[in-house]
Amino acid sequence: MLELVNVSFKVNDDGEKKEILNDVSLTLHDGKFLVITGPNGGGKSTLAKIIMGIEKPTGGKILWNGTDITNMSITERANLGIGYAFQQPPRFKGLTVRDLLSLSHGSTLPEDQCCTYLTNVGLCSKDYLNREVDATLSGGEIKRIEIATIMARNVQLAIYDEPEAGIDLWSFNMLIESFKNISAKNNQSMIIISHQERIMKIADEIAIIANGTVSKKGSVDEVFPLLMSEFNSACNFR
Amino acid sequence: MQKVDSHMLQTIADLHEVPQGAYNIRKNGESAGRASTENIIIENKKDKPGIDITVKPNTKNESVHIPVIITETGVDDLVYNDFYIGENADVLIVAGCGIHNSGDKKSEHDGIHRFHIGKNARIKYVEKHYGEGTGTGENVLNPVTEIFMDENSYCEMEMVQIEGVDSTKRNTVAKLQAGAHLLILEKLMTHDNQVAHSDMTIELNGLDASSQIISRSVAKDNSEQVFYPKAVGNAKCRAHVQCDSIIMGDAHIRSIPEIAANHCDANIVHEAAIGKINNDQLLKLQTLGKTEEEAEEIIINCFLR
Numbered sequence: 001m002l003e004l005v006n007v008s009f010k011v012n013d014d015g016e017k018k019e020i021l022n023d024v025s026l027t028l029h030d031g032k033f034l035v036i037t038g039p040n041g042g043g044k045s046t047l048a049k050i051i052m053g054i055e056k057p058t059g060g061k062i063l064w065n066g067t068d069i070t071n072m073s074i075t076e077r078a079n080l081g082i083g084y085a086f087q088q089p090p091r092f093k094g095l096t097v098r099d100l101l102s103l104s105h106g107s108t109l110p111e112d113q114c115c116t117y118l119t120n121v122g123l124c125s126k127d128y129l130n131r132e133v134d135a136t137l138s139g140g141e142i143k144r145i146e147i148a149t150i151m152a153r154n155v156q157l158a159i160y161d162e163p164e165a166g167i168d169l170w171s172f173n174m175l176i177e178s179f180k181n182i183s184a185k186n187n188q189s190m191i192i193i194s195h196q197e198r199i200m201k202i203a204d205e206i207a208i209i210a211n212g213t214v215s216k217k218g219s220v221d222e223v224f225p226l227l228m229s230e231f232n233s234a235c236n237f238r
Numbered sequence: 239m240q241k242v243d244s245h246m247l248q249t250i251a252d253l254h255e256v257p258q259g260a261y262n263i264r265k266n267g268e269s270a271g272r273a274s275t276e277n278i279i280i281e282n283k284k285d286k287p288g289i290d291i292t293v294k295p296n297t298k299n300e301s302v303h304i305p306v307i308i309t310e311t312g313v314d315d316l317v318y319n320d321f322y323i324g325e326n327a328d329v330l331i332v333a334g335c336g337i338h339n340s341g342d343k344k345s346e347h348d349g350i351h352r353f354h355i356g357k358n359a360r361i362k363y364v365e366k367h368y369g370e371g372t373g374t375g376e377n378v379l380n381p382v383t384e385i386f387m388d389e390n391s392y393c394e395m396e397m398v399q400i401e402g403v404d405s406t407k408r409n410t411v412a413k414l415q416a417g418a419h420l421l422i423l424e425k426l427m428t429h430d431n432q433v434a435h436s437d438m439t440i441e442l443n444g445l446d447a448s449s450q451i452i453s454r455s456v457a458k459d460n461s462e463q464v465f466y467p468k469a470v471g472n473a474k475c476r477a478h479v480q481c482d483s484i485i486m487g488d489a490h491i492r493s494i495p496e497i498a499a500n501h502c503d504a505n506i507v508h509e510a511a512i513g514k515i516n517n518d519q520l521l522k523l524q525t526l527g528k529t530e531e532e533a534e535e536i537i538i539n540c541f542l543r
Contacts, residue, residue: 054521078527090518093454093482094540103536104526153526 311341471504
């Protein structure tokens with residue numbers, strides 16, 4: 001179980017203190033699938049980075065299965081079973097897709113397993129396994145490989161920061177199916193930051209983060225209609 | 239074979255035993271084993287130290303290993319090796335030099351390699367340089383590589399300096415006739431107070447000659463690297479020069495790619511970049527459970543692979 005307790009994150013912006021997250025509390029039970037949505041600049045990505053340890057909160061604490069992980073490093077959190085897919089994944093010269101999948105998995109992955117993970121994100125294994133994860137890959141390709149690296153890990157909590165960005169419609173359908181399958185197995189918790197209606201609809205819960213706070217959290221049936229009506233009435237989320 | 243010898247041969251030439259095919263092993267300035275084959279003849283030079291390696295025309299799928307090891311301190315070894323590759327041949331040449339210097343004197347090996355590659359012939363040349371030893375004596379390697387490529391020949395060179403070489407000055411010159419293609423992949427790592435200079439001049443002299451030069455390097459600690467690759471187009475030709483370096487610690491790197499065209503249909507491009515390891519790369523590997531140090535090692539090893 002993941003618990004965020006009164007998490008705050010302030011930064012210095014030209015001598016002025018700016019609040020990115022203010023007193024955010026959230027709980028994610030094991031096996032649940034939470035979509036975090038909300039307007040751009042509302043603090044969603046920062047929250048994901050804080051859970052992974054890429055950013056350190058300036059207030060509050062993070063509990064993972066009852067352990068306070070607030071001051072733990074990224075590596076320690078990763079080894080406790082937390083995974084994170086970057087919104088803008090880095091590129092590596094000389095590192096192949098097969099290497100990256102094996103590094104993610106923790107041991108050399110056989111070709112058929114690599115193939116399964118790549119198929120889940122709509123990539124043909126044959127074309128990609130030996131390609132370098134470098135600038136020759138398009139934005140959509142690298143994004144899909146990034147998602148596959150998290151799927152190749154045996155994590156208890158997977159965080160995806162806008163996995164749909166830059167992905168074509170066909171691959172997006174594959175991705176939705178993959179998320180559905182992971183969610184159905186109920187043995188992995190998922191947090192997906194997304195603006196996509198179709199991703200929200202397959203989640204268990206939706207949280208709306210705007211202006212650094214959780215403005216709404218509840219089941220999909222409860223929050224989704226609200227979100228739609230707010231959008232339709234020229235709301236804060238535009 | 240002594241333990242240190244086999245360790246060095248394994249490191250520089252992936253050799254676990256006496257190689258198959260033609261070979262010449264040079265140890266501390268003297269020949270330590272040689273074999274010719276029906277198609278590949280290795281002979282001593284008559285006028286100076288070194289060997290002539292003659293590959294008969296149409297020789298296919300054969301290899302030549304010519305590793306050099308230095309296990310004594312104070313060795314100053316200069317050797318001239320000429321390769322004559324016959325027309326239509328297709329061979330693998332594995333060279334390399336390993337110095338194990340546990341003394342306080344400088345040990346140096348300067349290999350002057352000349353490649354005469356015949357029409358339609360293809361070679362792949364792999365050269366690894368490596369130094370080790372507990373002494374204070376410097377390990378110095380100053381290779382000179384000259385490549386003369388006849389029409390439609392193909393040459394792929396992988397030149398790697400792994401570690402432990404205190405000072406190196408590499409000089410590579412290539413002259414390409416019509417339709418010849420040269421691919422050079424240079425990989426270099428320096429650490430502590432090591433110095434590495436690499437000069438390269440590629441002359442594209444014939445119609446549709448082409449060349450690709452890729453140089454990747456990592457400079458750590460107080461080490462210094464200078465790259466000066468130069469591509470000259472004297473005909474309708476294509477060339478691409480790419481220098482890419484990772485800088486760490488207090489290292490210094492200079493990268494000065496030069497391109498010149500003496501023909502209006504010469505198409506020559508260069509790219510050069512120096513930068514430290516990207517922070518997002520480190521973060522990504524940390525999110526996979528690697529420590530920062532492990533992440534750094536993975537990034538460097540892949541970059542220089």
